[in-house]
Amino acid sequence: MKLPVFLLSSVALLSACGGSGSDSSSPATRKVSISEVSSDQLVYRKTSVITVKGQNLDLGINMSHQGCLKITELTGSTPTQKVFSCKIIGVGSVPIVISDGSSNSLYANNVTIPLAKQPQVTMTTSLGSVVLELNPAKAPITVDNFLNYVESGFYVNKIFHRVIQDFMIQGGGFNADLTQPATQAPIKLEAGNGLSNLRGTIAMARTEVLDSATAQFFINVVDNQALDTNAGGYAVFGKVVSGIETVDKIKVVPTSTRGGLQNVPVTSVLINSMIQTQ
Numbered sequence: 680m681k682l683p684v685f686l687l688s689s690v691a692l693l694s695a696c697g698g699s700g701s702d703s704s705s706p707a708t709r710k711v712s713i714s715e716v717s718s719d720q721l722v723y724r725k726t727s728v729i730t731v732k733g734q735n736l737d738l739g740i741n742m743s744h745q746g747c748l749k750i751t752e753l754t755g756s757t758p759t760q761k762v763f764s765c766k767i768i769g770v771g772s773v774p775i776v777i778s779d780g781s782s783n784s785l786y787a788n789n790v791t792i793p794l795a796k797q798p799q800v801t802m803t804t805s806l807g808s809v810v811l812e813l814n815p816a817k818a819p820i821t822v823d824n825f826l827n828y829v830e831s832g833f834y835v836n837k838i839f840h841r842v843i844q845d846f847m848i849q850g851g852g853f854n855a856d857l858t859q860p861a862t863q864a865p866i867k868l869e870a871g872n873g874l875s876n877l878r879g880t881i882a883m884a885r886t887e888v889l890d891s892a893t894a895q896f897f898i899n900v901v902d903n904q905a906l907d908t909n910a911g912g913y914a915v916f917g918k919v920v921s922g923i924e925t926v927d928k929i930k931v932v933p934t935s936t937r938g939g940l941q942n943v944p945v946t947s948v949l950i951n952s953m954i955q956t957q
Contacts (some may be wrong), residue, residue: 709735709738710734710735711733711734711735711736711738711739711740711779711780711785712733712734712735712785713731713732713733713740713777713785713786714732714733714734715730715731715732715733716729716730716731716732716775716777716786716788717729717730717732718730718790721746721767721790721791721792721793722767722792723767723768723770723792723793723794723815724766724767724768724823724826725766725767726764726765726766726767727747727764727765727766727767728753728762728763728764729742729744729750729762729763729764729765730760730761730762730763731760731761731762731763731777731786732759732760733759733760733785734758734759735758736756736757736758736759736760736761737756737757737758738779738780739779739780740761740777740778740779740780740785741777741778741779741780741782742763742775742776742777743774743775743776743777743778744765744773744774744775744776745769745773745774745775746767746768746769746770746773746775746790746792746819747765747766747767747768747769748765748766748767748768748819748820748823749765749766750763750764750765751763751764751765766823767792768815768819768820768822768823769792769815769816769819770792770793770794770815770816770819771791771792771794771816772789772790772791773789773790773791773792774787774788774789775787775788775789775790794815794816796957797812797813797814797815797957798812798813798815798822798826798955798957799811799812799813799920799955799956799957800813800825800826800829800953800954800955800956801952801953801954801956802834802922802950802952802953803950803951803952803953804839804925804929804948804949804950804951805947805948805949805951806925806928806929806932806948807922807924807925807928808921808922808925809898809919809921809922809923809925809926810919810920810921810922810956811881811917811918811919811920812917812918812919812920813825813826813916813917814874814915814916814917814918817869817872817873817874817915817916818869818872818874818914818915818916818917819869820866820867820869821866821869821883821892821914821916822916822917824863824866824892824893825883825896825916825917826955827863828851828863828894828953829953829954829955830955833860833862833894834851834894834950834953835950835951835952835953836854836855836949836950836951837850837851837852837853837854837949837950838850838853838854838855838944838947838948838949838950839929839944839948839950840852840853840857840940840943840944841897841940841941841942841943842929842930842932842934842942842943842944842948843930843942844900844930844931845900845901846899846900846901846903847897847898847899847900847901847903848897848898848900848926848929848930849884849895849896849897850895850896850897850948850950851884851894851895851896851950852884852893852894852895855947855949857937857938857940857943862893862894863893863894864893865885865888865890865891865892865893866883866890866892866893867890868883868885868889868890868892868911868912868914869914869916870907870908870911870912870913870914871907871908871912872914872915874914874915874916875904875907875915876899876902876903876904876905876906876907876913876915877899877902877903877904878899878900878901878902879898879899879918879919879923879926880898880899880915880917880918880919881896881897881898881899881915881916881917881918881919882896882897882899882906882913882914882915882916883895883896883897883913883914883916884896884897884913885913887910889911892914897913898919898926900926900927900930929944929948932944932945932946932948933945933946
């Protein structure tokens, strides 16, 4: 399989090399240059191996790849080649930028990460089913995090623990006995991504700490545009494409105060399953 290769233009390469191509043994005169950047694959939610070739790479380079999560340098690097791995979570056209240890730009290019169809998750509850379509182009970190929980089976037998008829329904973090299971690490807040908290959208719940969302999510049952910016904003990452009638059933269930929590359904609304169906 031929690797996707992203070459610098001749003008950018001349600038990166300083016009000399010198490889003097003195660190003061050696300069880092990049000649080629390639990836073994660009597949959504798969691990990609990225190879960087050039000169004097042992002096150190920094890579920013907006389509990648957790860029890790692999062993076996040489002064002319470094190899990195990362999980692809972005889609569409995303930038890759490489700089030297002094933050001087050495390489900048866009790569296109294809996505045949928007991922969809079917959530089956004790009151019916809801199909959620997720938007990794606008909220890549949040969508990947949500799908990690879906794939692990985390959401099975969780409840909607906070239901407010003219606001939203919130779930995904409590068992029926109102205990909270352990979660993955919190994620970076992706509010302000161009998606608004409108009726039928799904967003991440969090504490007053901005980067604190883990597993809990909420579905807006009315237009809540104020949540786009209030207190730092709440990140929308998808929408209901089927089953809004189930959401409307959940929003009107009787609630009470239980275990120190307000607006808890008197009869638990269970999430029976959560499966990625597209």
